[in-house]
Amino acid sequence: MGLKGPEPRFIIGNMGQMTKKGFHACFKEWEKEYGKVYGVYRAKQPSIVIHDPDMLREIMVKQFAAFPNRQSSKIADVKPWRSTLQFLMDDHWRHVRNTLSPGFSTGKLKHMLPVIQRCCRNLVKHVQQKAEKGEDVDTKVLSNAFSMDVTAGTGFGMEVCCLQNPEEPFGVVANQILYPPQWVFTLHFLFPFLSPVLHTLGISIAPKKPIQYMFDIISAAIKERRQDNKDYKDHLQTLVDAQRQKTDDTPVDPEIDHRDDLKTSSTWNRKGLTEDEIYANSLNFLLAGYENTASGIAFLLYNLAGSPHCLRKLQDEVDAALGKDEVDYRVVSDMPYLEMCLNETLRLYPPGLMLDRTCIADTEIKTLHVPKGMLITIPVYSVHTDPTNWPDPLKFDPERHTSEARATRHPFSFMPFGIGPRNCIGMRMSQLEVKMAVACIVQKFSPFLCEQSVFPAKVSTHVRLGPEEKMWIKFKPRA
Numbered sequence: 001m002g003l004k005g006p007e008p009r010f011i012i013g014n015m016g017q018m019t020k021k022g023f024h025a026c027f028k029e030w031e032k033e034y035g036k037v038y039g040v041y042r043a044k045q046p047s048i049v050i051h052d053p054d055m056l057r058e059i060m061v062k063q064f065a066a067f068p069n070r071q072s073s074k075i076a077d078v079k080p081w082r083s084t085l086q087f088l089m090d091d092h093w094r095h096v097r098n099t100l101s102p103g104f105s106t107g108k109l110k111h112m113l114p115v116i117q118r119c120c121r122n123l124v125k126h127v128q129q130k131a132e133k134g135e136d137v138d139t140k141v142l143s144n145a146f147s148m149d150v151t152a153g154t155g156f157g158m159e160v161c162c163l164q165n166p167e168e169p170f171g172v173v174a175n176q177i178l179y180p181p182q183w184v185f186t187l188h189f190l191f192p193f194l195s196p197v198l199h200t201l202g203i204s205i206a207p208k209k210p211i212q213y214m215f216d217i218i219s220a221a222i223k224e225r226r227q228d229n230k231d232y233k234d235h236l237q238t239l240v241d242a243q244r245q246k247t248d249d250t251p252v253d254p255e256i257d258h259r260d261d262l263k264t265s266s267t268w269n270r271k272g273l274t275e276d277e278i279y280a281n282s283l284n285f286l287l288a289g290y291e292n293t294a295s296g297i298a299f300l301l302y303n304l305a306g307s308p309h310c311l312r313k314l315q316d317e318v319d320a321a322l323g324k325d326e327v328d329y330r331v332v333s334d335m336p337y338l339e340m341c342l343n344e345t346l347r348l349y350p351p352g353l354m355l356d357r358t359c360i361a362d363t364e365i366k367t368l369h370v371p372k373g374m375l376i377t378i379p380v381y382s383v384h385t386d387p388t389n390w391p392d393p394l395k396f397d398p399e400r401h402t403s404e405a406r407a408t409r410h411p412f413s414f415m416p417f418g419i420g421p422r423n424c425i426g427m428r429m430s431q432l433e434v435k436m437a438v439a440c441i442v443q444k445f446s447p448f449l450c451e452q453s454v455f456p457a458k459v460s461t462h463v464r465l466g467p468e469e470k471m472w473i474k475f476k477p478r479a
């Protein structure tokens with residue numbers, strides 16, 4: 001590569017250090033040692049790590065045409081993951097992204113409010129029981145169950161309550177898909193070139209039986225929708241509608257401004273979605289949405305429990321906006337401080353702590369030559385805790401996110417949902433979900449730290465940033 005960087009090991013490159021010390025810790029350490037641009041080996045794959053926000057703007061937005069794809073991964077080259085938005089490439093990705101985007105517009109999200117409100121009522125009931133018994137609650141377990149209920153409702157048209165029934169089959173099977181045994185995951189991660197063989201041997205990150213269980217649910221729901229004329233408003237319906245499309249000129253989401261980058265080339269002539277794409281992307285809402293959203297809720301509740309002055313300020317805002325009303329879309333329109341608390345949580349605990357882009361044509365980024373085929377690594381956690389943009393970076397301080405403070409900062413110093421045409425398609429959906437969950441809780445209860453709490457939360461060494469230990473809190477009903 002001709003760049004400085006940590007010494008790679010045979011076959012595994014720098015993956016050993018990253019999995020042992022933690023991805024977030026390694027990038028911080030290497031930035032100190034090698035600067036804002038250096039080289040690493042992700043197993044045998046060389047990659048340029050870029051911390052510089054100006055260069056990230058070039059890659060993620062300005063020169064997007066040269067960086068439209070993520071890493072081409074043999075790990076994910078297995079049914080159904082290969083047909084999901086995350087792993088699709090070039091025109092195929094553009095086509096599916098354009099087709100799915102309208103399902104995430106503000107208008108569509110408002111239609112999903114009743115599902116989220118039902119889950120919020122169950123959440124409040126559950127917290128009430130815990131508060132009455134004075135029990136400690138692990139915020140991650142609580143948030144996982146809530147997020148699973150919302151995912152089942154909005155993605156699969158199912159009404160489940162994992163909060164009251166942790167053995168709910170939908171939740172149990174979903175967890176089997178999401179969390180293959182650690183050794184299976186590690187094997188694929190360290191030796192991606194062996195993935196095709198491992199998949200054939202059944203040592204797969206796409207376990208057959210649980211996936212078939214989910215496909216049967218999706219299939220039954222689709223059949224029902226084709227037979228009746230009910231007006232369904234969830235993600236599954238967006239996918240069903242997409243299959244019926246006659247033309248390929250679906251309007252892209254009017255709220256994003258990357259239309260040119262999302263135009264397919266003239267040689268692309270596929271229409272609608274295939275059966276495979278529908279099933280894969282329906283299941284993908286689980287893969288991409290459930291855990292990240294749960295993580296946002298869990299860390300936000302924990303931070304509020306550990307920062308009573310922020311909690312009070314948020315409760316004042318929620319009381320002023322909602323009074324005793326049920327939580328609704330006002331969490332988005334009337335609660336700027338809630339947004340600031342969420343942003344600060346995602347700054348410190350971005351679930352996607354590392355993003356990537358593959359270069360598809362020789363390109364110059366400032367003075368750096370990036371050859372075709374090179375993988376770019378974007379160390380989100382390091383960018384979010386760079387003291388140049390974030391003084392006293394590890395302090396939880398929502399005031400960093402006022403519009404005045406934002407205007408003084410580099411726009412590419414904060415990217416919990418990625419940035420540009422390839423950003424998170426579920427961003428508004430997940431923000432709505434996290435805000436509704438947290439607002440309905442703090443409207444009625446005050447979370448606080450208990451004897452078992454370790455605050456601030458330690459983060460795990462895993463490739464997805466999560467809590468290292470349980471995040472215990474208690475709830476007190478508000479007067």
Ligand code: HEM
Nearest residue numbers: 085086288289292293296352417418419422423424426430
């Ligand atoms: C707090 C919650 C969430 C966080 C922090 C989050 C974060 C992210 C990030 C960092 C990316 C990669 C962006 C990039 O490469 O620039 C991503 C992609 C994606 N997310 Fe999310 N996400 C969340 C919730 C959701 C939800 C609820 C859904 C769906 C219902 C979803 C669906 C997706 C999909 C499909 C992609 C791939 C998009 C593409 O390649 O076009 N996410 N997300």
